[in-house]
Amino acid sequence: MLVCSFWSFFTPTINFGFSIADPSSNPVGCKESGFGVNLKSDPKGQTFYDDPEMSYSIEKPVKEWDEKRKEWLKHHPSFAAGASERIILVTGSQPKPCKNPIGDHLLLRFFKNKVDYCRIHGYDIFYNNLLLHPKMNSYWAKLPVVKAAMLAHPEAEWIWWVDSDALFTDMEFKLPLQRYKNQNLVVHGWPKLIYNSKSWTSLNAGIFLMRNCQWSMDFINTWSNMGPMSKEYKKWGRIQRSTFKDKLFPESDDQSALVYLLYKEKEKYYSHIYLESQFYFEGYWVEIIGRYENTTEKYLEIERGMPKLRRRHAEKVSEQYGAFREEFLKEAGNGKGSWRRPFITHFTGCQPCSGDHNQMYAGESCWNGMDKALNFADNQVLRNYGFIHPDLQDSSTVTQVLFDYPADEGPW
Numbered sequence: 001m002l003v004c005s006f007w008s009f010f011t012p013t014i015n016f017g018f019s020i021a022d023p024s025s026n027p028v029g030c031k032e033s034g035f036g037v038n039l040k041s042d043p044k045g046q047t048f049y050d051d052p053e054m055s056y057s058i059e060k061p062v063k064e065w066d067e068k069r070k071e072w073l074k075h076h077p078s079f080a081a082g083a084s085e086r087i088i089l090v091t092g093s094q095p096k097p098c099k100n101p102i103g104d105h106l107l108l109r110f111f112k113n114k115v116d117y118c119r120i121h122g123y124d125i126f127y128n129n130l131l132l133h134p135k136m137n138s139y140w141a142k143l144p145v146v147k148a149a150m151l152a153h154p155e156a157e158w159i160w161w162v163d164s165d166a167l168f169t170d171m172e173f174k175l176p177l178q179r180y181k182n183q184n185l186v187v188h189g190w191p192k193l194i195y196n197s198k199s200w201t202s203l204n205a206g207i208f209l210m211r212n213c214q215w216s217m218d219f220i221n222t223w224s225n226m227g228p229m230s231k232e233y234k235k236w237g238r239i240q241r242s243t244f245k246d247k248l249f250p251e252s253d254d255q256s257a258l259v260y261l262l263y264k265e266k267e268k269y270y271s272h273i274y275l276e277s278q279f280y281f282e283g284y285w286v287e288i289i290g291r292y293e294n295t296t297e298k299y300l301e302i303e304r305g306m307p308k309l310r311r312r313h314a315e316k317v318s319e320q321y322g323a324f325r326e327e328f329l330k331e332a333g334n335g336k337g338s339w340r341r342p343f344i345t346h347f348t349g350c351q352p353c354s355g356d357h358n359q360m361y362a363g364e365s366c367w368n369g370m371d372k373a374l375n376f377a378d379n380q381v382l383r384n385y386g387f388i389h390p391d392l393q394d395s396s397t398v399t400q401v402l403f404d405y406p407a408d409e410g411p412w
Contacts (some may be wrong), residue, residue: 006009016331018367019393033302037081038076038078041078041285042075042076043076044191045075046067047068047071047072047075048071048072054151056131056132056147056148056152056228057144057150058132058133058136058143058144058147058220058224059132059133059229061218062147062151062214062217063073063214064214065150065213065217066213066214067212068154069154069212070098070107072154072231073154076155079155083155083236084156084157084181085157085177086123086155086156086157086167087123087124087156087157087158087159087160087175087209088123088124088125088126088153088158088159088160089114089118089123089124089125089126089147089160089162090125090126090128090140090142090145090146090149090158090160090162091111091114091127091128091161091162091163091164092127092128092129092141092142092145092164093107093127093129093164093278094129094353095129095130095131095351096350098353098354098355099352099353099354099355100289100351100352100353100354100355101354101355102104102352102367103354103355104353104369105275106352106353107164107352107353107371109370109374109395110164110165110166110167110352110370110374111127111164113167113168113374113377113378114162114167114168116168116171116359116377116378116381117168117171120171120172120315120318120381120389121174121319122259123160124153124156126145126149126152126371127265128145128199131144132144132145132148133229135227135228135229136227136228136229138229139205139206139253139254140224140228140229140253140254140326142161142163142254143220143222143223143224143227143254145161145209146159146161146220147220149242150210150212150216150217154212156212156387157178157211157212158209158210158211158212158220159207159209159210159212159216160208160209160210161207161208161210162206162207163207163226164345164353165346165347165348165350165351165352166206166207166282166344166345166346166347167344167345167346167373167374167377168343168377169288169292169341169342169344169345169373169376169377170284170324170341170342170343170380171318171341171377171380171381172318172319172321172325172341172380173322173343174182174319174322175209175280175342179274180209180274182271183211183271183272183273184210184213184215184216184219184272184273185208185209185216185219185273185274185300186208186210186273186274186276186281187204187205187208187209187258187273187274187275187276187281187282188203188204188207188214188275188276188277188280188281188282189202189203189204189208189275189276189277190202190277191275192245193298194262194263194275195263195266196250196320198243198244198245198247198263199244199259200240200244200246200247200256200259200351201246201255201337202259203255203258203259203262203275204255204282204346204348205254205255205258206282206346206348207281207282207344207386210352211287213226215272219269219272222261223254223257223258223261224341225251226252226257227254227257227262228252232254233251234252236252236257237250237252238250239252239260240252240253240256240257240260243260243263244256244259244260258267259345262274276333277335277336278388279334279335279340279343280335280342280343280344280345280347281343282335282344283335283342283343283344283346284346284348285345285346285347285348285350285369285373286361286369287336288342288345288373289345289369289372289373291339291342292372292373292376292392293340294339294393295328295340295341296376296379297337298332299325299341302325302328302329306324306328308324309321309324309325309328310403311403312403313384314384315381315384315385318384323374345373347366347370349361349366350366350367350370351366352366352367352370368393370397371393372393373391375389375391375392375393375394375395376394378395379392382398383401386393386400386401387399387400387401388401
């Protein structure tokens, strides 16, 4: 678990239902909102955007956000369909060029991976490379961006933060949103490590899913007030260090702050936060990258016996083939030891932009691991364009995909 603690410093059942829930029926007080279609209509009726007091700043709290979102949606009814499924993926990196010579290239490829995933599943994506608050830098920089994204996208039910050094390595998998219907924040973590071990690595704050509602607005305000914008920033660092004995550095960080809130105020927050550990919502790269070849062969083995899975198809219908595949993955398991594709591989501690990777890793193991993971994911995308990387360690070469259907099966 100590290994997992070296996260990035700002590297940073599929449900196809289209319905909008009655906000009053939501047990946690957060309204559900969907997939908009009319992008050219903005009626003249006033909404919260017309309020001169409304601020995107992390320093100014937002009040009555549920009501304001509801009013905005009334003025934009085409956004109501599929409200509970709409996600905005948010990510970002530093404002300046990378110090590591290959850093900018790696960040570009990581971003391409996220764009590919969002395109396949119909999600919007926002990439930010600026500090929206001058003091909220490093790992704290994500919180001002997430708050601003909530205000900029009242049509979205979820804001999904993904660190820039994390990538999707199962392009078909979709978040099981129904599982989180009673929670407002989803993060990869383990309750026993929070409450029994008091470990600051009991969860990973580099990837989280946050509902766009008043609870989240209030939580961001509380969470960010433990960061460098607070006059008590140094005090919070001392408190975290004394609470979590495995925390090795004195500064207050976003991850320790989140664990602290869960640990100290369990009754207030635990029921609203889902600690996901049933699949790789955030997977530690060291335990994953050695499994890609075996996983690829297992998936090919499934396809050899199931013609409909190896049929040529348009990228826009990829979700359907992911749903087809699920029935053949029941024995694959999830997480460590599984041969299922890991959903997200997170290169914690590698620091691709600065190059100042954790000394427990060789730099080459980080860069080679990233290349391998990116090609593994890219093969799932390229296939729909008729090509793949034959060698996961070679990004520059591709070969055509052979769709070799037996004569008695036809092209399906």
